[in-house]
Amino acid sequence: MNETKKHSHDHDHSHWSDMDLKVKTLESLLVEKGYVDPAALDVIVETYETNVGPRNGAAVVAKAWNDEAYLERLRENASDAIAELGFTGRQGEHMQVVENKPGVHNIVVCTLCSCYPWSVLGLPPVWYKSAPYRSRVVIEPRSVLSEFGVKLPEATKITVWDSTAEMRYLVIPERPSGAKDWSEEQLAKLVTRDSMIGTGLALLPNEVPA
């Protein structure tokens, strides 16, 4: 049963890996048949590499911290409230926010594959897609959190949310104290990607990189 996974054939004549060859094969066929447009493919890569990223989610969280009415809209219909800021999902998924509070901590996973709120967080980090995270966070969230450097009080309840193709979760981390009169732009700097997955906490005001 133990099949070796990496068959690396060294072809001296080839500039391409097996993966390059497979992608090129599919891409050229699908473009030729009109199922995809090559220019659109470039735009997709560029969008996800540069325009979409956890900064979108940070703007949502900062607004939720600062604007009670917005938070209420997020609770009622997160997809619509997030779209107010111009961030819309490409996969038609529904968004739900889960709020961290004293004594309550939320973590997001996709145990099936790698469903992730792309429109607000960009592409998932490597560890999010890894088998160890997907399996362990459900079984032993505290120990996983400690590997991320997060220690929660024993009494804190931890809820693990399993994403699906239709439902994605965004964690609203607890607003740190000491940033009382901060603007939304300043507050957004406290919101890390991991804090919106639940594997981190929001930064403290003195932790913001200069």
Add this chain to the structure above:
Amino acid sequence: MLSWLIVGEVILNMPDLGLLDGIVLDQDEPVFSEPWEAQAFALVIGLYEKGAFTWNEWATVLSSTIHSDDGCTSYYELWLKALETIVMQKALANKDEIFVRKTEWQKALLATPHGQPIELQNAHKS
């Protein structure tokens, strides 16, 4: 929509965690480590946006591809494998077409001198 509520200590039976790799944390990882990963990613989004399949169908194929793997294959390799599966499932291209096209690219590679762009028409030069 599933969620597990775990209060205080771990309440589920623990599997042998020694069998699982640790979670590798890397804050500064690039989004894609090689160009083919970006191409495979974009192909899926592009096909989805053109209506070739629903996102749910894609998630189902990707998820079963990941689950039939022993955990040793990289994420985008599985992504690409799932793409091949859904392309055939949806009859966007069949096995024979894929085989023939792959062979053509291999010929093109052989016929293309170093440093020149690899193009499909080169397959027919030699």
